[in-house]
Amino acid sequence: MKRLVFLIALLMALAPAVRAQDIVTDISQYDIELRHSFTGQELLLFGAIKGGETVAGERYDIVIVITGEERPHMVRKKERVIGFWVNTGGKLLEGVPEYYALASTRPLLAIAPEKELARLKIGLAQQDFARQPGLEDYAAGLIRVKEGAGLYQVATEAMEIQSETLFRADFFFPANVPSGAYTASAYLFREGRLIGRSDKEIRIGKAGFERVIYSLAQNQPHLYGLMAIIIALLAGWLAGFITRPKSKLG
Amino acid sequence: MSLYFPIAEMSLNVLLLLFMGGGVGFLSGMFGIGGGFLMTPLLIFTGVPPAVAVATEANQITASSVSGALAHFRRSGIDIKMGLVLMAGGLGGSYAGAEIFSYLNSIGQVDLMISLAYVFFLGTIGSLMLWENVSPWLARKSGRRVRRRRKRHPAWIHAWPHKMKFKKSHLVVSIYLPILIGFVVGVLAAIMGVGGGFVMIPALIYILGMPGNVVVGTSLFQIVFVTAMVTFFHSVNTQTVDVVMALVLLSGGVIGAQLGARVGYKLKAEQFRAGLAVLVLVVCFKMGWDLFTTPAELYSVIEVVR
Numbered sequence: 001m002k003r004l005v006f007l008i009a010l011l012m013a014l015a016p017a018v019r020a021q022d023i024v025t026d027i028s029q030y031d032i033e034l035r036h037s038f039t040g041q042e043l044l045l046f047g048a049i050k051g052g053e054t055v056a057g058e059r060y061d062i063v064i065v066i067t068g069e070e071r072p073h074m075v076r077k078k079e080r081v082i083g084f085w086v087n088t089g090g091k092l093l094e095g096v097p098e099y100y101a102l103a104s105t106r107p108l109l110a111i112a113p114e115k116e117l118a119r120l121k122i123g124l125a126q127q128d129f130a131r132q133p134g135l136e137d138y139a140a141g142l143i144r145v146k147e148g149a150g151l152y153q154v155a156t157e158a159m160e161i162q163s164e165t166l167f168r169a170d171f172f173f174p175a176n177v178p179s180g181a182y183t184a185s186a187y188l189f190r191e192g193r194l195i196g197r198s199d200k201e202i203r204i205g206k207a208g209f210e211r212v213i214y215s216l217a218q219n220q221p222h223l224y225g226l227m228a229i230i231i232a233l234l235a236g237w238l239a240g241f242i243t244r245p246k247s248k249l250g
Numbered sequence: 251m252s253l254y255f256p257i258a259e260m261s262l263n264v265l266l267l268l269f270m271g272g273g274v275g276f277l278s279g280m281f282g283i284g285g286g287f288l289m290t291p292l293l294i295f296t297g298v299p300p301a302v303a304v305a306t307e308a309n310q311i312t313a314s315s316v317s318g319a320l321a322h323f324r325r326s327g328i329d330i331k332m333g334l335v336l337m338a339g340g341l342g343g344s345y346a347g348a349e350i351f352s353y354l355n356s357i358g359q360v361d362l363m364i365s366l367a368y369v370f371f372l373g374t375i376g377s378l379m380l381w382e383n384v385s386p387w388l389a390r391k392s393g394r395r396v397r398r399r400r401k402r403h404p405a406w407i408h409a410w411p412h413k414m415k416f417k418k419s420h421l422v423v424s425i426y427l428p429i430l431i432g433f434v435v436g437v438l439a440a441i442m443g444v445g446g447g448f449v450m451i452p453a454l455i456y457i458l459g460m461p462g463n464v465v466v467g468t469s470l471f472q473i474v475f476v477t478a479m480v481t482f483f484h485s486v487n488t489q490t491v492d493v494v495m496a497l498v499l500l501s502g503g504v505i506g507a508q509l510g511a512r513v514g515y516k517l518k519a520e521q522f523r524a525g526l527a528v529l530v531l532v533v534c535f536k537m538g539w540d541l542f543t544t545p546a547e548l549y550s551v552i553e554v555v556r
Binding site (some may be wrong): 024034035036037038039040071072074075076077078079083084085086087092096098104111138141142144145146148175176178187205206210213217218221224226227228229231232233235236237238239240241242243 | 254313316361362
């Protein structure tokens with residue numbers, strides 16, 4: 001009897017049509033501190049498809065996106081002016097994520113139609129800044145610069161669904177990652193349709209001494225300037241005091 | 251060994267910074283130069299944003315000049331009155347320079363201005379230094395006698411009004427001259443991240459005609475105050491002064507300067523001045539080269555803070 005109940009329960013749990021599928025995720029670290037020793041940080045996002053096994057013959061895909069805060073960015077283009085390469089008038093791009101990392105099981109357009117990607121803002125091409133008419137060159141330039149700085153990382157086909165339920169993706173925050181509130185979103189697609197989603201918040205903040213220095217420089221610039229002068233005068237005086245030969249001055 | 255710098259917002263190898271500070275410190279100890287005009291370009295070549303490099307270097311120069319200024323003060327090698335008048339000009343100049351700097355920063359032209367200023371000044375000074383070294387040698391080769399012309403204290407400066415007496419320097423000159431000199435040096439300090447000794451010292455000698463025993467001290471005295479003011483203005487205007495980086499550079503610089511002073515004392519630094527001139531020209535060339543060659547990436551991106 002007990003065995004029968006267990007079997008029924010198991011069958012119910014596995015029956016795909018009975019329960020909606022969704023995904024659960026977790027990340028290795030929710031709080032990242034930018035300290036003096038910060039040279040970059042790896043982040044592991046892992047999760048599972050819950051609510052039953054994947055149906056044989058149906059295609060499941062996962063896209064994981066980590067985005068930083070959106071800010072306007074000024075993009076300038078250099079042009080040759082009497083032989084010199086000079087910045088010419090800049091263009092302001094709105095809605096630029098400070099950081100954007102994406103990992104997926106397949107190329108994005110193979111996973112879902114463009115309309116669906118646009119609705120969910122998945123992929124660099126679907127970000128607000130990349131959709132401003134007439135500024136395509138500037139958006140492409142911005143993406144190249146950000147990729148060069150390691151702040152934009154797009155890796156389609158970088159992950160697999162293991163045992164038809166488990167998935168994981170590794171991300172990297174480089175040393176120059178801006179502080180702020182980050183979102184890690186995982187999307188589950190079945191046959192091109194979104195069927196599950198999970199969002200997590202990550203906080204990246206300057207910590208300790210660095211935080212004190214930075215916030216003082218930003219919020220109390222007069223005080224910071226005075227402090228910088230006093231530190232320099234004291235350090236210089238001290239250095240001269242230590243290294244001054246005993247016999248002669250200077 | 252990397253260290254995260256909170257204002258520059260980047261990680262840099264501390265050993266590299268110490269080595270750079272030490273190398274420039276060595277040269278400044280050996281030749282008695284300030285070194286800002288080498289340090290700021292080096293920082294820029296390392297990838298430090300030019301605006302941060304300039305402001306941070308000004309802060310470091312305050313530190314590296316103060317002990318020298320104190321030493322001159324103790325043996326009364328400073329014309330305090332002249333220093334104060336120069337400072338008044340320097341205050342205006344560094345304020346104006348910092349304003350120009352933040353305006354150009356806001357329209358994206360500050361990097362260009364820094365590069366152009368360096369190409370011009372390093373090119374001029376390097377060439378003059380090299381010529382000073384090479385011309386006697388050339389003259390000797392061709393058998394002509396070397397006659398050094400030293401123009402001092404040109405006559406036209408006496409035409410300027412509002413004369414002031416500087417007892418220590420045995421001078422009576424118009425107050426506007428030192429104010430103007432201080433102003434120009436203040437502007438240079440603010441936009442180039444230099445102490446400006448390479449302009450100040452020749453100006454004090456050849457334009458004002460100050461005696462040699464107070465020139466270096468007075469110049470150092472003025473540099474400490476002007477770079478301090480530049481530090482303040484950049485902190486307030488653009489928040490680009492990285493105190494942590496300045497301290498790391500200073501640590502390397504102090505050690506380097508000690509070694510340099512010893513080596514210079516033994517080896518007769520004069521013989522190596524041509525080498526310094528070549529180094530200055532190399533830095534100038536590299537700065538100019540980067541302006542002329544097609545950059546790998548035409549676009550640059552700056553986050554807009556609102």
